[in-house]
Amino acid sequence: MARRRGLTAEEKALWSRIAKTAVPMHPGRASKPDIPEEPRSKPARAPRAPDPAPLPLPDFRIGSKPVKKPQLRIDLSPHPGHALREQPVRMDHKTHRRMSQGKLSPEDRIDLHGMTLSVAQPQLTRFILNAQGNGYRLVLVITGKGREGGPDAPLPVRPGALRHNVPLWLEMAPLNQLVLQVRPAHRRHGGDGAYYVYLRR
Numbered sequence: 001m002a003r004r005r006g007l008t009a010e011e012k013a014l015w016s017r018i019a020k021t022a023v024p025m026h027p028g029r030a031s032k033p034d035i036p037e038e039p040r041s042k043p044a045r046a047p048r049a050p051d052p053a054p055l056p057l058p059d060f061r062i063g064s065k066p067v068k069k070p071q072l073r074i075d076l077s078p079h080p081g082h083a084l085r086e087q088p089v090r091m092d093h094k095t096h097r098r099m100s101q102g103k104l105s106p107e108d109r110i111d112l113h114g115m116t117l118s119v120a121q122p123q124l125t126r127f128i129l130n131a132q133g134n135g136y137r138l139v140l141v142i143t144g145k146g147r148e149g150g151p152d153a154p155l156p157v158r159p160g161a162l163r164h165n166v167p168l169w170l171e172m173a174p175l176n177q178l179v180l181q182v183r184p185a186h187r188r189h190g191g192d193g194a195y196y197v198y199l200r201r
Contacts, residue, residue, distance in 0.1 A: 102186025
């Protein structure tokens with residue numbers, strides 16, 4: 001905004017002569033001074049304190065690439081296969097050994113690859129109910145091994161949500177009444193990315 005300039009001496013004299021010829025509209029009111037006041041100059045501001053120096057960024061140098069830190073992988077739960085192997089054998093030991101060695105062929109299978117958890121759980125429930133209704137004893141549930149979480153993945157980084165959740169679902173009602181044993185599949189049937197599910201009669 002442009003600063004207003006003050007009146008010169010000649011302008012002040014001219015204004016005084018014109019003001020003397022003017023007739024006041026309200027004679028009872030106090031008269032104002034003939035010469036308009038000079039605009040008041042604003043008080044000088046106190047000097048502003050300098051901004052504090054910015055804190056140095058860690059692992060960053062001007063003109064160089066940032067140092068890439070190794071990705072931290074945090075998995076709060078153990079691999080589901082370890083927990084399943086530690087469970088007691090509830091089926092015939094000879095059949096269990098042949099199943100663990102991949103010598104028994106599953107009578108049916110379901111592939112849950114690419115499904116979300118909300119879609120996969122009802123599909124698994126329907127599959128197990130149908131398999132038990134058909135008189136099957138050994139079925140294969142394929143979950144996939146899952147992908148590692150990327151640098152933007154939320155913590156905890158847990159690869160394979162299906163691989164972790166399928167054993168939990170098989171232990172919940174109504175499937176826990178139908179399932180006798182759950183074991184990780186032999187590598188010829190999918191290894192860590194699949195489960196043997198042995199059903200009750």
